[in-house]
Amino acid sequence: MALAFLGTAVIPLEAQNVSITRIGEAVAVRAPGLGLIKGETLAQLKDGRSVRVDLDLAVLPGPGGAAAARSRQAFVLSYDLWEERFAVTMAGPPPRSVSYLTANAAEAWCLEHVTIPLIALGKLRDAPFWIRLEYRFLDGDTAAARDDDAGITLKGLIEALSRRPKESGLPHAVEAGPFRLRP
Amino acid sequence: MALALLFKARMRLKALLVAHILTLLVFAPLASFAQETEAPDGARINSAQVSGLEIGRLSPGLREDIGKLTGTSLNREQLQALARRIEEEQPRYVAAIRTALETDGGARVTFVVARIRDENRDTDVNSRYIVDKVDVRGVPERDLSADLQKDLQALSGKPLDSDAADAVRSKLKAEFPNYDVERRTVRADERGHINLTFVLTRPDWARWLRYEPIDANALYHSDQGWGAVLPLTVGGRDFHVMPYIAWDTADDLVEEYSGFGVRAESRRLGTDRVGMLFEWSTFDQTWRNPTLAALALNPQIPGPYRNRMSVTPLLKFAITPQFSVAGGVGITELDPLIEELRVPSQMANVAIGSVRFKQQWGSGPRFDHEVGTAFTVRTGTRALESDFSYDRYLGEADYQFRSGERHRVFVSGMFGRINGNAPLFERFTLGDSRTLRGWDKYDISPAGGNRMFHTSLEYRFHDVMLFVDGGSVWNTGADRRIRFSTGAGFTPGPLFFTVGFPINTDEFHAVFTTGFRFGISSTGVRKF
Numbered sequence: 001m002a003l004a005f006l007g008t009a010v011i012p013l014e015a016q017n018v019s020i021t022r023i024g025e026a027v028a029v030r031a032p033g034l035g036l037i038k039g040e041t042l043a044q045l046k047d048g049r050s051v052r053v054d055l056d057l058a059v060l061p062g063p064g065g066a067a068a069a070r071s072r073q074a075f076v077l078s079y080d081l082w083e084e085r086f087a088v089t090m091a092g093p094p095p096r097s098v099s100y101l102t103a104n105a106a107e108a109w110c111l112e113h114v115t116i117p118l119i120a121l122g123k124l125r126d127a128p129f130w131i132r133l134e135y136r137f138l139d140g141d142t143a144a145a146r147d148d149d150a151g152i153t154l155k156g157l158i159e160a161l162s163r164r165p166k167e168s169g170l171p172h173a174v175e176a177g178p179f180r181l182r183p
Numbered sequence: 184m185a186l187a188l189l190f191k192a193r194m195r196l197k198a199l200l201v202a203h204i205l206t207l208l209v210f211a212p213l214a215s216f217a218q219e220t221e222a223p224d225g226a227r228i229n230s231a232q233v234s235g236l237e238i239g240r241l242s243p244g245l246r247e248d249i250g251k252l253t254g255t256s257l258n259r260e261q262l263q264a265l266a267r268r269i270e271e272e273q274p275r276y277v278a279a280i281r282t283a284l285e286t287d288g289g290a291r292v293t294f295v296v297a298r299i300r301d302e303n304r305d306t307d308v309n310s311r312y313i314v315d316k317v318d319v320r321g322v323p324e325r326d327l328s329a330d331l332q333k334d335l336q337a338l339s340g341k342p343l344d345s346d347a348a349d350a351v352r353s354k355l356k357a358e359f360p361n362y363d364v365e366r367r368t369v370r371a372d373e374r375g376h377i378n379l380t381f382v383l384t385r386p387d388w389a390r391w392l393r394y395e396p397i398d399a400n401a402l403y404h405s406d407q408g409w410g411a412v413l414p415l416t417v418g419g420r421d422f423h424v425m426p427y428i429a430w431d432t433a434d435d436l437v438e439e440y441s442g443f444g445v446r447a448e449s450r451r452l453g454t455d456r457v458g459m460l461f462e463w464s465t466f467d468q469t470w471r472n473p474t475l476a477a478l479a480l481n482p483q484i485p486g487p488y489r490n491r492m493s494v495t496p497l498l499k500f501a502i503t504p505q506f507s508v509a510g511g512v513g514i515t516e517l518d519p520l521i522e523e524l525r526v527p528s529q530m531a532n533v534a535i536g537s538v539r540f541k542q543q544w545g546s547g548p549r550f551d552h553e554v555g556t557a558f559t560v561r562t563g564t565r566a567l568e569s570d571f572s573y574d575r576y577l578g579e580a581d582y583q584f585r586s587g588e589r590h591r592v593f594v595s596g597m598f599g600r601i602n603g604n605a606p607l608f609e610r611f612t613l614g615d616s617r618t619l620r621g622w623d624k625y626d627i628s629p630a631g632g633n634r635m636f637h638t639s640l641e642y643r644f645h646d647v648m649l650f651v652d653g654g655s656v657w658n659t660g661a662d663r664r665i666r667f668s669t670g671a672g673f674t675p676g677p678l679f680f681t682v683g684f685p686i687n688t689d690e691f692h693a694v695f696t697t698g699f700r701f702g703i704s705s706t707g708v709r710k711f
Contacts, residue, residue: 048368048377050307050345076306081370081377083242087308099240099308 018176045079069120113123130177221280222290229289315371321383327662361389402698406623421451442466473629488517532567555706556626573603601633611635621668621683631657
């Protein structure tokens with residue numbers, strides 16, 4: 001079942017294309033190059049630490065609007081040190097796992113499993129709508145140390161000036177639209 | 184000892200595997216395979232499949248090799264080798280081979296795979312690998328309790344148990360509350376095996392020595408104008424280099440100065456207790472008219488200069504994590520204000536000694552109570568070829584109380600005294616963005632003073648603050664007037680906006696300061 005993609009994605013974090021897809025009687029998001037697994041998160045995973053990421057998908061009647069429907073799902077990412085591939089476990093009863101994935105495939109797998117039932121869209125099923133995808137990393141293994149004496153550091157400056165300052169703990173949002181479901 | 188434990192753990196695992204294989208082979212498959220005839224070696228394989236495990240969890244190479252079985256002749260040794268590979272890749276599973284003769288004389292091959300244990304599902308993909316070695320870095324092994332050492336040993340010789348590893352991490356945190364604990368996992372030498380390392384590092388607040396504070400700021404004072412000191416730190420936990428520039432800064436000294444400098448500092452010279460600092464700086468001065476007028480009226484105060492260049496090497500030693508001492512020299516050359524007069528430059532060389540104390544109560548890095556004190560002596564003497572002979576004493580103390588995330592109270596005090604004829608940059612001032620907020624230093628004491636004391640009480644609710652400052656700066660033999668000020672401010676992050684009012688004055692005057700400020704007070708208490 002095809003879906004019409006009517007607009008160009010407006011992404012505050014980085015330029016990329018976001019599209020929606022229909023999985024059975026639900027809507028999911030495709031966002032190649034979302035970049036969940038990179039930077040600090042990737043470094044943590046390659047250190048053999050698992051990282052939890054919470055994804056929150058919302059359907060909005062317009063840009064920046066209140067959510068008409070939403071779905072949340074938690075995932076645990078880990079990196080197979082010997083196979084050099086990623087694994088994902090989806091939390092919840094029953095937990096589901098997949099392994100031997102590339103970073104892109106792991107991201108795609110996560111996104112496929114955050115779906116909003118079509119029935120929850122209500123009137124938006126026949127109208128243009130926007131989606132907002134929020135993700136937040138939770139890593140209990142990360143030290144909360146702060147270098148009190150350091151002042152303005154080069155590392156801090158780079159983080160402050162970079163588009164993705166620090167993954168852990170901070171939510172990131174990607175908003176795109178308008179989309180319309182093709183009958 | 185470790186080898187014995189490893190061997191013991193492996194034997195236990197092997198026994199467990201055998202038991203489960205027996206269970207698998209004897210009971211579970213009976214129901215599904217009871218009616219089927221086993222295929223003989225050499226039979227053509229019609230299909231090969233894996234049951235009991237999502238085939239996607241196997242490596243592509245292994246999946247491909249299993250797929251390639253179809254169409255080949257049945258060879259049990261080959262099948263057993265593949266079963267072993269499944270077990271190697273999935274250490275928490277056992278694999279058995281079942282074959283069934285189909286009606287066309289071909290064989291159906293099934294790798295029956297079952298999980299060894301059904302404890303909490305581990306979300307870490309590396310939990311299928313055997314932990315060879317467990318290390319703790321950052322603290323001596325002798326400092327670990329026997330209980331903890333036992334727990335660490337228990338992690339090795341079996342598949343990674345993330346829950347158990349996390350429990351050990353928690354125990355390490357409890358035994359070493361002044362450390363951050365990180366768990367890292369790396370490949371071991373043997374394929375399918377990993378090593379586990381717990382890395383303990385002291386966070387900044389728990390270090391024996393702290394980096395010398397620098398007041399990094401860019402601020403506007405409604406009476407004194409704009410100014411900035413901007414350092415950029417490059418380096419790590421033990422050593423850093425900090426180049427910095429100053430631009431029209433008049434916030435801390437009598438003089439307004441612009442220039443640059445570089446500071447290199449180590450907090451670890453072989454041991455956490457010993458550190459060093461080396462700083463070089465050069466600043467050009469601009470003198471405000473009130474200062475020049477005050478100097479003209481008081482010729483006993485050493486005159487202004489055009490450029491101040493300093494070199495300061497310091498050696499630091501921590502007696503305890505709370506208490507440290509430092510000693511060194513400061514070599515400063517002051518160029519004459521009017522170059523054309525060809526007056527030789529003057530040297531202001533000093534011996535420097537300081538003691539610092541800092542203590543926190545509560546849990547880091549956000550403590551309920553923090554106390555920091557510092558006492559510094561700078562002595563200019565002819566023995567150091569100094570043209571100025573003086574002793575300068577400065578004592579500072581800060582206390583911070585934090586109640587939850589909302590309420591903070593700061594109490595601070597400092598006093599200073601100069602005996603002899605100190606150059607202008609050593610003289611004390613009050614009435615800037617941190618002291619006697621509401622007063623202007625060029626009104627109070629435009630050429631500074633050789634005596635000073637100051638106290639401050641500040642309350643913050645979230646980012647809103649109220650303060651009361653009091654203090655005096657004067658010269659020996661002159662009248663001492665104690666001034667007070669009060670005001671309010673808003674401090675979102677490093678930004679600050681304050682408005683201060685002098686209290687004991689006969690005219691209404693408001694002083695507005697704004698800008699940003701990073702870093703900590705000179706006593707080490709984070710106030711800004």
